Amino acid sequence: MDLNFARMAKYSLYFQQGVIYTILLSLGTVLFGFILALILALMRIAKPGRSVTSRVVVKGMHLISGAYIEVVRGTPMLVQLSFIFYVVYAYFLTAPQFTLFGFIEGARFVPGIVALSLNSGAYVAEVIRAGIQGIDYGQTEAARSLGLSSFQNMRYIVLPQAIKNILPAIGNEFVTIIKESSICSVLGMQEIMFNTKLVQGATFSPTEPLIIAAILYFCLTFPTSKLIQYFERRMSRGDVR
Secondary structure: OOOOOOOHHHHHHHHHHHHHHHHHHHHHHHHHHHHHHHHHHHHOOOOOOHHHHHHHHHHHHHHHHHHHHHHHHOOOOOHHOOOOOOHHHHHHHHOOOOOOOEEEEHHHHHHHHHHHHHHHHHHHHHHHHHHOOOOHHHHHHHHHHHOOOOHHHHHHHHHHHHHHHHHHHHHHHHHOOOOOHHHHHHHHHOHHHHHHHHHHHHHHHHHHHHHHHHHHHHHHOOOOOHHOOOOOOOOHHHHOO
């Protein structure tokens, strides 16, 4: 098998656009997915008050968050992506019409971020929940003795420690999102794999574009992993005695 990467040079713009699209898609997914995950995790660990109304509300939050997480984790991402694109945004919502950098269409980009965020949020929610519940309850009691409210305790004491503990898992999820964003190519989103297929069709060569795509994904995921490890070491310095 003879490989000729020189002829790929004139298609470099396709790969550049694919990288930009993949980065923006992943960043949007991480942002909104983390917000959703935090909400779901707090719903999962919410504790009822003494009133009947509070117990009913908290019970409902547990059922809704638990059902959502189980459904999302129990169905393929491709099914979820297709449902968001062909059902939700076809019959119930209207995707914003805009264009970024001349090649990113909002009508496809936004549903992609929504679908990936809904999927990622279900997985990260369990990670956050485990991180929060892993904090010693004695710290919560100490916070109450100092007069801190439940919100202040969660914001200033529990969450900072939980995020530090779950940072490696969050980093792995970010790397996973970068790779799994390739599934969006089936709906015409111009990320790396979609543009790789365009180059394959134009050159009638399947091998070289795939090798370039693999290198591009590695160039995105490897530095991300190292960056997460750097922040993990920085945040762990205070733990060394």
